[in-house]
Amino acid sequence: MSEALADNMEDGGSSAAGQPVQAGASRKTEAKRRRHLPKAARRLQLINSTVDSIARRGFSDTTLSHVAKSAGLSQGIVNLHFDNKETLFVETLKHLRDEFRNGWLKRLQEADGDPVLEIRALAGVFFDRRIGSKRKLAGWFAFVGEAKSRPIYRQICEAYDTEYFDAMVNACQGLIDQGGYEGFTAKEAAGALEAMLEGLWLSMHLAPTEMDRDKAKSVRDVFLKQFFSKHF
Amino acid sequence: MSEALADNMEDGGSSAAGQPVQAGASRKTEAKRRRHLPKAARRLQLINSTVDSIARRGFSDTTLSHVAKSAGLSQGIVNLHFDNKETLFVETLKHLRDEFRNGWLKRLQEADGDPVLEIRALAGVFFDRRIGSKRKLAGWFAFVGEAKSRPIYRQICEAYDTEYFDAMVNACQGLIDQGGYEGFTAKEAAGALEAMLEGLWLSMHLAPTEMDRDKAKSVRDVFLKQFFSKHF
Amino acid sequence: MSEALADNMEDGGSSAAGQPVQAGASRKTEAKRRRHLPKAARRLQLINSTVDSIARRGFSDTTLSHVAKSAGLSQGIVNLHFDNKETLFVETLKHLRDEFRNGWLKRLQEADGDPVLEIRALAGVFFDRRIGSKRKLAGWFAFVGEAKSRPIYRQICEAYDTEYFDAMVNACQGLIDQGGYEGFTAKEAAGALEAMLEGLWLSMHLAPTEMDRDKAKSVRDVFLKQFFSKHF
Amino acid sequence: MSEALADNMEDGGSSAAGQPVQAGASRKTEAKRRRHLPKAARRLQLINSTVDSIARRGFSDTTLSHVAKSAGLSQGIVNLHFDNKETLFVETLKHLRDEFRNGWLKRLQEADGDPVLEIRALAGVFFDRRIGSKRKLAGWFAFVGEAKSRPIYRQICEAYDTEYFDAMVNACQGLIDQGGYEGFTAKEAAGALEAMLEGLWLSMHLAPTEMDRDKAKSVRDVFLKQFFSKHF
DNA sequence: AATGAATGAGGGTTCATTCAT
DNA sequence: CATGAATGAACCCTCATTCAT
Numbered sequence: 001m002s003e004a005l006a007d008n009m010e011d012g013g014s015s016a017a018g019q020p021v022q023a024g025a026s027r028k029t030e031a032k033r034r035r036h037l038p039k040a041a042r043r044l045q046l047i048n049s050t051v052d053s054i055a056r057r058g059f060s061d062t063t064l065s066h067v068a069k070s071a072g073l074s075q076g077i078v079n080l081h082f083d084n085k086e087t088l089f090v091e092t093l094k095h096l097r098d099e100f101r102n103g104w105l106k107r108l109q110e111a112d113g114d115p116v117l118e119i120r121a122l123a124g125v126f127f128d129r130r131i132g133s134k135r136k137l138a139g140w141f142a143f144v145g146e147a148k149s150r151p152i153y154r155q156i157c158e159a160y161d162t163e164y165f166d167a168m169v170n171a172c173q174g175l176i177d178q179g180g181y182e183g184f185t186a187k188e189a190a191g192a193l194e195a196m197l198e199g200l201w202l203s204m205h206l207a208p209t210e211m212d213r214d215k216a217k218s219v220r221d222v223f224l225k226q227f228f229s230k231h232f
Numbered sequence: 233m234s235e236a237l238a239d240n241m242e243d244g245g246s247s248a249a250g251q252p253v254q255a256g257a258s259r260k261t262e263a264k265r266r267r268h269l270p271k272a273a274r275r276l277q278l279i280n281s282t283v284d285s286i287a288r289r290g291f292s293d294t295t296l297s298h299v300a301k302s303a304g305l306s307q308g309i310v311n312l313h314f315d316n317k318e319t320l321f322v323e324t325l326k327h328l329r330d331e332f333r334n335g336w337l338k339r340l341q342e343a344d345g346d347p348v349l350e351i352r353a354l355a356g357v358f359f360d361r362r363i364g365s366k367r368k369l370a371g372w373f374a375f376v377g378e379a380k381s382r383p384i385y386r387q388i389c390e391a392y393d394t395e396y397f398d399a400m401v402n403a404c405q406g407l408i409d410q411g412g413y414e415g416f417t418a419k420e421a422a423g424a425l426e427a428m429l430e431g432l433w434l435s436m437h438l439a440p441t442e443m444d445r446d447k448a449k450s451v452r453d454v455f456l457k458q459f460f461s462k463h464f
Numbered sequence: 465m466s467e468a469l470a471d472n473m474e475d476g477g478s479s480a481a482g483q484p485v486q487a488g489a490s491r492k493t494e495a496k497r498r499r500h501l502p503k504a505a506r507r508l509q510l511i512n513s514t515v516d517s518i519a520r521r522g523f524s525d526t527t528l529s530h531v532a533k534s535a536g537l538s539q540g541i542v543n544l545h546f547d548n549k550e551t552l553f554v555e556t557l558k559h560l561r562d563e564f565r566n567g568w569l570k571r572l573q574e575a576d577g578d579p580v581l582e583i584r585a586l587a588g589v590f591f592d593r594r595i596g597s598k599r600k601l602a603g604w605f606a607f608v609g610e611a612k613s614r615p616i617y618r619q620i621c622e623a624y625d626t627e628y629f630d631a632m633v634n635a636c637q638g639l640i641d642q643g644g645y646e647g648f649t650a651k652e653a654a655g656a657l658e659a660m661l662e663g664l665w666l667s668m669h670l671a672p673t674e675m676d677r678d679k680a681k682s683v684r685d686v687f688l689k690q691f692f693s694k695h696f
Numbered sequence: 697m698s699e700a701l702a703d704n705m706e707d708g709g710s711s712a713a714g715q716p717v718q719a720g721a722s723r724k725t726e727a728k729r730r731r732h733l734p735k736a737a738r739r740l741q742l743i744n745s746t747v748d749s750i751a752r753r754g755f756s757d758t759t760l761s762h763v764a765k766s767a768g769l770s771q772g773i774v775n776l777h778f779d780n781k782e783t784l785f786v787e788t789l790k791h792l793r794d795e796f797r798n799g800w801l802k803r804l805q806e807a808d809g810d811p812v813l814e815i816r817a818l819a820g821v822f823f824d825r826r827i828g829s830k831r832k833l834a835g836w837f838a839f840v841g842e843a844k845s846r847p848i849y850r851q852i853c854e855a856y857d858t859e860y861f862d863a864m865v866n867a868c869q870g871l872i873d874q875g876g877y878e879g880f881t882a883k884e885a886a887g888a889l890e891a892m893l894e895g896l897w898l899s900m901h902l903a904p905t906e907m908d909r910d911k912a913k914s915v916r917d918v919f920l921k922q923f924f925s926k927h928f
Numbered sequence: 929a930a931t932g933a934a935t936g937a938g939g940g941t942t943c944a945t946t947c948a949t
Numbered sequence: 950c951a952t953g954a955a956t957g958a959a960c961c962c963t964c965a966t967t968c969a970t
Contacts, residue, residue: 037929039929042929055380055381056380056381057381058377058378058380058381058382059291059292059377059378060291060292060378061381063963063964063965064964064965064966065963065964065965073930073931074930074931074932075931075932075933076930076931076932076966076967076968077929077930077931078965079965079966079967080929080930080931081929084965084966085964085965085966138380138381141373141376141377141379141380142377142378142380143377144373144376144377144434144437144438145290145291145373145374145375145376145377145378146290146291146292146374146377147373147437147438148287148288148290148370148373148374148437149287149288149289149290149293149370150290154438154439157438158439161438161439183454183457183458184454184457184458188450188451188454189454191435191443191447191451192428192451192454192455194431194435195427195428195429195431195432195434195435195451196424196427196428196431197427197431198430198431198434198435199426199427199428199429199430199431199432199434200427200431202376202427202430202431202434203426203427203430205376205379205380206376206379206386206389206393207386207390207393211423215423218420219420219423219424219427222415222416222420222421222424223424225415225416226415226416226458226459227458269954271954274954295938295939295940296939296940296941297938297939297940305955305956306955306956306957307941307956307957307958308941308942308943308955308956308957308958309954309955309956310940310941311940311941311942312954312955312956313954316940316941317939317940317941500932500933500934500968500969500970501933503933506933519844519845520844520845521845522841522842522844522845522846523755523756523841523842524755524756524842525845527959527960527961528960528961528962529959529960529961537934537935538934538935538936539935539936539937539962540934540935540936540937540962540963540964541933541934541935542961542962543961543962543963544933544934544935545933548961548962549960549961549962602844602845605837605840605841605843605844606841606842606844607841608837608840608841608898608901608902609754609755609837609838609839609840609841609842610754610755610756610838610841611837611901611902612751612752612754612834612837612838612901613751613752613753613754613757613834614754618902618903621902622903625902625903647918647921647922647925648918648921648922652914652915652918653918655899655907655911655915656892656915656918656919658895658899659891659892659893659895659896659898659899659915660888660891660892660895661891661895662894662895662898662899663890663891663892663893663894663895663896663898664891664895666840666891666894666895666898667887667890667891667894669840669843669844670840670843670850670853670857671850671854671857675887679887682884683884683887683888683891686879686880686884686885686888687888689879689880690879690880690922690923691922693879735950738950759942759943759944760943760944760945761942761943761944769951769952770951770952770953771952771953771954772945772946772947772951772952772953773950773951773952774944775944775945775946776950776951776952780944780945781943781944781945
């Protein structure tokens, strides 16, 4: 794995090629190479390898061999745990989606109903190193690229996107209700904000040297100040 | 196929399979299937077919057979006009890129130095039906999805992206210089605006029913009003 | 397939299409088609099929499909065991080369230093049914035909050719040292003899009805008698 | 054309790529690039280009495009002058064959019935720079390599080979009739001699650094001296 | 549960051949 | 006579999937 892609491995990139990660190799049962693993753990490992491969080689050059090798396992392993390649991709997307949702949901709960904190929470997920790591951005945009021709990918995220947007609208409405804002509705503000956040991710994905996380954050801050000057 | 024609087709794309477009079908010899075409025209036709195919089947399921068939031509036609599949993709991306640049450049010239008009010009290209048609958006995001693993795609657009951003910064600076704006630099405003426009394209691509062109325009307007209240 | 078996087949070549050779077909599990084979055995089988195909269809009409089919295996089998077609050819040539060398080396050792027996050994390999079978001659000359444009083929045999020639010179020198020969050096005799032997192979390859193995042997004998009249 | 292959161009290698040979370019009608040529001349030019290509790229990598380009002509030119690729090859082989036959026939006539001169004539053709040039040797052995699978190639040379061998036998018989030789028949001597000459060609083809024309000649001389000591 | 040899469909590419110009 | 764009069959190779071990 290239350094650039590995930089956010706190989010659990899969094992290096050849040898699976052995965090606690001192435990007896892991003295030998661990060949048997609970089904769920194996599946997660393969999903992570898939994200790796997509980040490194792109969607169209990701083969099941690559995924297996990157997990340090053998040829047929994927078909043992997933019905087929498409299923692996679907599960991978669902994994990214769930991580994203868990990310903002947890923060949102901590906001405890305060609209300012809620907006910070909802926007903040885009700047979470674990969720917006380079390899995961690559994963996201790989799926975006295929979404047009594979409706299933859109369907997988549809309800979750709506849920996120609704939360954003709600938070904006909370600010507006506190008075002093004119000229835009909560939906419009939320639409602009979400679009901008996604656009920042796109820039971070395409031109990481031009748009790093800090620069993106300052752009976000400017935006919030312009829209909600009384609160930010 | 004339460029104007293809651009207005809004996802209609290149000729239908089986019968190539025959603009001047009145000529005698066209009773039989027309086989010869100027080299440049044939290449453009194939590029359009490529965008079609990418939009319809995605990057990874676009085969040279599909491209050829969608152009109503034979198997080997692509390799006759392009070195290989990758070259076809590269030329396709360059085509999209050039169209995009021509789009805003022409509008920018008409702005004649007026910053307000310049910003309208630069933002407007995202709402041009010919440039931001569904099939072309699909094309753009297909390349985005592969950009991480194929640096050539990024390189192709790099300088052009910079050029666009610089123009945007310049226009924002023009407004700021006219006074009355505080709290953000031209770069920050331009960064926010461009990110939001790209985010709107993303929404239009992924959820066209949720985000249509008109809704996107109103979001843009809200943004401009919030940032440059004295001019919009 | 055992090597000895294959060598004795005199143009019979590898297994017939449809059913691979099953030496130990009595085992239970062989009721179904045997699919797994040790890697080395599979490679040898494919090499033999390659010689077959070259003999039957020539170098330029030998396709991987033919090789696979002639081995009773599937399309992709060759690429599973060899990097590519060229590698298969290279390994095939090396196989022929090694067989040839093993042929004369073994005989030479049995000669036990006696120059007369050594010359018989070195010449004799050309008349070995296993090494100079019709299909293998076809293989040899197929590679000869491509040698000019694919230097690798020459390189593969270069050192081995030199080794053979040196052994021949050495044997001739042995005879000359025993006295009574004038008018030629050991190198010249060896050069003439080797050239003639190769020429005989050429005739056996091109005109097997005119030049069969027995006729070739008698020509060889005449040659030896004329050059080394005191010993033959 | 590589230098090594060009060194014997006195035998009329075809034009260099890009520009056809223009021996008498001063003639009016050749001021412009000569596009029209008598059929026979064009055919010969293409045959020569074919030998070139076979020498340079081998039989299996010789395409009609290469032949055409090497003649400085366009794609479809070969099919205009030959029924198909196979016909071109057949005609090329016939050309080599005819040149070879003309070579020894002419020399033989000059021998005027003297067996010694006849043998010199028959053997000498193998050392003629025009007939045994490197590129033509490459051509010969390319056809040898395909001969097994394309009987037509053998048929083309069959009668001519017999004719040559008969002449050789006849010359040997002439010497034997003059007395003093025992231990071999004319057929055996001729068989040995022809085989050796062909073997020398093979060595000159495969290992030109080891076996050059002069070395080959001296081997031939040794052979003649051993077999026909009273005449050579 | 895991392996990895084997399969076979389908991809990109080449090239002999055709044909309108 | 000559050109070169176009065709389409067939090649090599990849890879998702199967299956005996």
